[in-house]
Amino acid sequence: MRNNVFLYHRNVNDFTKEVKKLIEIGEKYGFNVVNRPEDANIIVAIGGDGAFLQAVRYTGFRQDAIYVGFGRGLNEFYCDFDIHKLDEVDRLFSDNSARIEAGLEVRKYPLLSASINESTPMLCLNEASIKSSIIKSLAIEVYIDDLHFETFRGDGMVVSTPTGSTAYNKSLDGAIVDPLIPCMQVSEIASVNNNRYRTLGSSFIVHDSRKLSLRIVEDGNDYPIIGMDNEALSLKYTDRIDIELSDQVIKTVKLKNNSFWHKVQRSFF
Structure with a gap:
């Protein structure tokens, strides 16, 4: 399975030329493109953060x-x-000094584990959300571990x-x-x-040792929209959502000179 690559891209026609070139670069350096994600040990998402989130979910949060x-x-x-600067990727493989300069490394990102109505937990990379599906506020009892912390009423x-x-989270004035x-x-x-x-x-x-429980107060708004990253779940009824930080992580290749804080600075200033 070594060096087997699965390519995930939502809008095939948008990246036809780029995908073809990426495959050519990969084959030149001994990578094999496979048609099934379960046959791969490297999963490449093409298209941006949205495509990355969907690729991780589509392939089952592979550990x-x-x-x-x-x-x-x-x-x-x-x-x-x-994706539009694949010559730089080619250079990373062909030039050892370029790899050293770029500082390629594997980083691990934490996942949320969310269980709806005490069912089998599902994983999230960005966030789990709960929102009212009708023009009426939603009441939620919030528990931290076994402590009833507050009773929330609002949109979600x-x-x-x-x-x-x-x-x-940031659009809601949350902290980075x-x-x-x-x-x-x-x-x-x-x-x-x-x-x-x-x-x-x-x-x-x-803290990562805490467990959250969001319990819906039954007052006629019993069908909220549950979001897992950038996908909404279709559920007939929701009573509670139990959320904790998973012991599983997502491993991704990053450039050492392009840290999380570099990205925050570039995106918001």
């Missing part, structure tokens, strides 16, 4: 494979390589990983968290604060 992301330029968080809540802190910190962050979506409902009113971060 025995390395993920590589190719985006459109450098304004991506999971993709360190530009988002629980993110450190790498997911720059995505949906260094991926080296093993934790998860909880952010509110349009909370209601009055004499009956009182929430923290800000995002909060919990």
